Amino acid sequence: MVIAISMQKLATQWTGLADSYYLAALPYLEAVVKKADISTLQCYCLIAQYSTVTPTRTASYWVVGLAARLCQELGLTDAATIKQSPSGVRYNALEIDMRRRLHWIVTSMEYGLAHSLGRPNAFGTTVDHLNVDFYELVDDRYITREGVLPGGQPIMKKCISIHFFKMRLLQAEIRRKLYLRKRPTPVDDQDPWFAEILGKVDHWVASCPKNDEGSGFSQEWFFGRKNTIIVMLYRPSPQIPEPSTQAAHLCYDASIFNIASQRKQIATGVVDITWIFTQSLFMALNTLLWSLSYPSVRQEHPIEEVTRHVQLAMEAIELSAERWPGVHSAVQLYQNLITGCLKAYHSESSFVVHSPSNKTSPASTQDMATPPSLSSPSIHSAVSITSAPDSQHLSVDQKLPRSSSMGSSPSGTERGSSPLFGHFVGSDYSTTTNPASISPMNRAPAKRMPMTTQQNGFSSQPSANHHRDNITQLQFDPTSALNTIPSTIPGFQHWDPSVTSGTTVAPQAAFSTPIDDQRFWMGSFGDEYSRYLQQPFHDTPLTRGLSQQQQSELMANLESTPLPDVSRLINESKTFYTVGLP
Amino acid sequence: MRRLQRELGSIAREDHYLPDAELLIRGGGHIKFGENDESRFLGPSSGIAITRLVMELAKQNTDTKSIKEIVPETTAQEIKHKFDLESAKPTSKAYPEISDVAAPELPSLDLIEKLVDIYCAKGTCQFMPTVDPFLD
Numbered sequence: 001m002v003i004a005i006s007m008q009k010l011a012t013q014w015t016g017l018a019d020s021y022y023l024a025a026l027p028y029l030e031a032v033v034k035k036a037d038i039s040t041l042q043c044y045c046l047i048a049q050y051s052t053v054t055p056t057r058t059a060s061y062w063v064v065g066l067a068a069r070l071c072q073e074l075g076l077t078d079a080a081t082i083k084q085s086p087s088g089v090r091y092n093a094l095e096i097d098m099r100r101r102l103h104w105i106v107t108s109m110e111y112g113l114a115h116s117l118g119r120p121n122a123f124g125t126t127v128d129h130l131n132v133d134f135y136e137l138v139d140d141r142y143i144t145r146e147g148v149l150p151g152g153q154p155i156m157k158k159c160i161s162i163h164f165f166k167m168r169l170l171q172a173e174i175r176r177k178l179y180l181r182k183r184p185t186p187v188d189d190q191d192p193w194f195a196e197i198l199g200k201v202d203h204w205v206a207s208c209p210k211n212d213e214g215s216g217f218s219q220e221w222f223f224g225r226k227n228t229i230i231v232m233l234y235r236p237s238p239q240i241p242e243p244s245t246q247a248a249h250l251c252y253d254a255s256i257f258n259i260a261s262q263r264k265q266i267a268t269g270v271v272d273i274t275w276i277f278t279q280s281l282f283m284a285l286n287t288l289l290w291s292l293s294y295p296s297v298r299q300e301h302p303i304e305e306v307t308r309h310v311q312l313a314m315e316a317i318e319l320s321a322e323r324w325p326g327v328h329s330a331v332q333l334y335q336n337l338i339t340g341c342l343k344a345y346h347s348e349s350s351f352v353v354h355s356p357s358n359k360t361s362p363a364s365t366q367d368m369a370t371p372p373s374l375s376s377p378s379i380h381s382a383v384s385i386t387s388a389p390d391s392q393h394l395s396v397d398q399k400l401p402r403s404s405s406m407g408s409s410p411s412g413t414e415r416g417s418s419p420l421f422g423h424f425v426g427s428d429y430s431t432t433t434n435p436a437s438i439s440p441m442n443r444a445p446a447k448r449m450p451m452t453t454q455q456n457g458f459s460s461q462p463s464a465n466h467h468r469d470n471i472t473q474l475q476f477d478p479t480s481a482l483n484t485i486p487s488t489i490p491g492f493q494h495w496d497p498s499v500t501s502g503t504t505v506a507p508q509a510a511f512s513t514p515i516d517d518q519r520f521w522m523g524s525f526g527d528e529y530s531r532y533l534q535q536p537f538h539d540t541p542l543t544r545g546l547s548q549q550q551q552s553e554l555m556a557n558l559e560s561t562p563l564p565d566v567s568r569l570i571n572e573s574k575t576f577y578t579v580g581l582p
Numbered sequence: 583m584r585r586l587q588r589e590l591g592s593i594a595r596e597d598h599y600l601p602d603a604e605l606l607i608r609g610g611g612h613i614k615f616g617e618n619d620e621s622r623f624l625g626p627s628s629g630i631a632i633t634r635l636v637m638e639l640a641k642q643n644t645d646t647k648s649i650k651e652i653v654p655e656t657t658a659q660e661i662k663h664k665f666d667l668e669s670a671k672p673t674s675k676a677y678p679e680i681s682d683v684a685a686p687e688l689p690s691l692d693l694i695e696k697l698v699d700i701y702c703a704k705g706t707c708q709f710m711p712t713v714d715p716f717l718d
Contacts, residue, residue, distance in 0.1 A: 002697070002698060002701050002705075003688070003689065003694065003698075005701055006697035006698065006700045006701040007697065009700055009701075009704055009705065010700075012679070013677060015677075015679040016677045016678045016679055016680060016681050017677075017681070017685075019679070019680045019681035020681035020683055020684055020685040021684075021685045022681075023681055023683065023684035024684035024686075026684070027684070049705065054679070055679070055680075057680070114627075115627050115628075116627075116628055117622075117623075117624055117625065117628050118610060118623075118624050118625025118626050118627040118628035118629075118630065119623065119624075119625050157706050157707045160707045161706070161707055164707070175627050179625070179626045179627045214703075215703070215704060216704075216707075217707050232627070235629075235631075236603065236607045236631055236635060237607065237626065237631075238607055238608040238626050241604050241606070241607040241608070242603050272704075279629075282629075283629050283632070286629065286632045286633055286636050287632060289639065290632050290635050290636050290639065292639065293635070293639050325679070336640070337636060337637065337640045339640075340639070340641065340643050341636060341639050341640050341643065343640075343643035343644065344639060344643050346643070347643070351638075351639050351642050353602075353603040353606060353635055353638060354602075354603050355602055355603045355604040544678045544682075545678050545680045545681045545682030545683070546677060546678050546680070546681035546682055546683060547682060547683065548686075550677055550678070551681060551683055551685060551686075554677060555685070555689065558689070558693065559689065559693055563693075563697075563700065564700065566699050566700050566703035566704065567699070
């Protein structure tokens with residue numbers, strides 16, 4: 001695995017070769033998993049690390065999840081249990097240090113996935129519960145079974161990694177405050193909490209390791225991470241869905257810095273083009289475009305200036321596509337989106353999306369003849385576009401009562417199986433069978449995410465009034481197995497019972513039957529792409545692999561190719577980190 | 583008459599769909615990449631909301647009756663074409679990015695050492711699952 005990961009850090013021509021070593025490692029996996037000990041965790045970490053640098057066939061989300069579970073089993077997740085086994089035997093210093101390392105690596109990976117996917121972390125606890133100390137900062141040769149030898153200085157890569165883990169804590173804190181359930185405060189970015197968290201972020205940046213020793217994790221890199229945190233703080237969030245104008249400006253500034261910085265990083269090759277890197281590029285571009293909703297941002301930054309930043313971002317994205325081929329299709333989508341967004345400059349209006357002050361919907365539920373999950377094009381129905389193109393046309397300014405989000409039809413289901421379980425229904429789910437029954441008022445544009453059960457995990461819920469209307473209008477037939485289940489439950493405003501977590505896969509199957517999980521990170525635009533174009537998001541399929549002959553050819557080439565000289569990076573560093581350590 | 587016209591105008595505006603920030607941003611999403619793909623859930627911190635908002639902005643400014651006009655048929659075909667091109671790439675000069683075969687043996691010791699050095703130098707700043715002595 002180390003060989004595979006390392007090869008992935010070389011030029012892209014060796015990617016297939018790296019993959020052959022990854023495949024070579026996999027047969028050992030079952031035996032390693034059975035051991036269910038520290039070495040298992042190490043392997044999980046390596047597999048997960050491999051998947052950050054290349055599209056893989058591993059269900060990395062599941063691997064990290066398993067690692068999280070194993071951490072808990074092994075007692076790594078709590079200070080009380082990290083130093084001794086369940087039987088009370090105390091581990092030696094070397095073992096404890098490795099346990100701490102693995103705890104932090106797995107926690108960081110799991111928190112990272114939770115952040116990028118917007119899912120809860122597998123540990124099920126908040127950042128408040130993290131009480132395990134960091135590992136030793138000195139070089140490994142000073143860490144022995146008997147203890148840490150004196151005289152060792154903190155080494156840079158350990159300082160960098162620990163600093164990176166601290167970022168995870170900050171992200172988790174923000175996620176808890178702004179991205180979970182609605183809290184009484186903060187209601188806007190003037191809340192004292194913002195000043196508090198920004199103080200922590202600034203301190204974190206100021207105390208970062210100053211010398212990256214060529215690893216790429218420089219001060220600028222840490223500053224870039226600060227900018228992603230700024231964006232996370234000030235962009236629309238569930239807690240504060242309507243950011244202030246000042247917030248939009250801050251997001252703009254943060255995004256353009258990151259776009260330029262990331263473009264430079266690609267040019268100089270200092271960091272790996274991981275999927276996280278690519279996703280950050282998209283986030284920066286999205287944020288930049290979103291900030292143009294605010295007239296004040298448009299006034300301050302002329303279209304020519306914005307166009308330059310956008311072009312730089314697109315350049316960077318195109319370059320990332322060399323490592324992550326699925327990105328190519330997104331590029332095209334963005335060309336059109338950008339054109340659309342830049343047209344905002346033709347107007348002085350605000351395009352900021354607001355929450356209506358009056359939450360009760362103006363229209364009654366009688367208006368909905370068909371549940372919108374049937375009428376809205378979906379990825380399923382996109383496949384059937386050719387058979388009924390007319391019914392698939394979407395209107396931007398369709399008249400649609402806001403209440404149509406999750407209401408069920410007064411006339412019950414028209415399709416037999418529950419339309420509210422849209423995404424479970426296979427070919428049955430089609431908008432082509434009876435276009436006439438689809439009321440034009442329900443032809444919500446596909447991008448109206450809140451409108452479809454199929455495509456929304458937690459779909460938007462209509463007002464409380466509508467909840468009641470919704471329930472009372474259900475037609476319940478006690479003799480039928482096909483009653484619709486209400487999509488809204490009073491009091492659980494954002495819970496949709498038709499959501500499941502998707503297909504679960506047994507761990508054994510996850511390894512023996514490779515699952516194509518490479519695209520999970522592209523969700524946020526892949527999803528919108530599908531709606532936008534009414535067709536599946538075309539990922540470049542990695543169907544062709546290296547043949548035995550090609551593998552041998554590449555191997556022979558690599559043996560004779562000079563590799564990057566990293567000797568100065570791995571020798572024990574004379575530079576040590578002197579800023580006050582916790 | 584004018585009063586009726588005004589009323590009609592206000593009703594039309596009321597009926598006009600307005601995206602609701604609260605709902606748009608809080609809602610997660612189920613993503614599918616292909617018709618046989620399983621749904622994957624993405625929550626708010628993934629940034630899915632901002633993608634929706636960007637699309638909203640683009641749509642509001644294109645003044646079109648149909649999404650399809652924003653992405654004209656030709657462009658949609660271009661996208662498909664690009665996709666097809668990717669799939670059809672010749673393999674003679676460009677090696678595939680994944681492998682159908684496992685590597686039959688480890689590289690030479692010299693190469694292994696260099697690769698391990700690269701790993702230690704560049705792969706351990708965020709992850710260091712192994713203790714160096716293990717690699718000896």
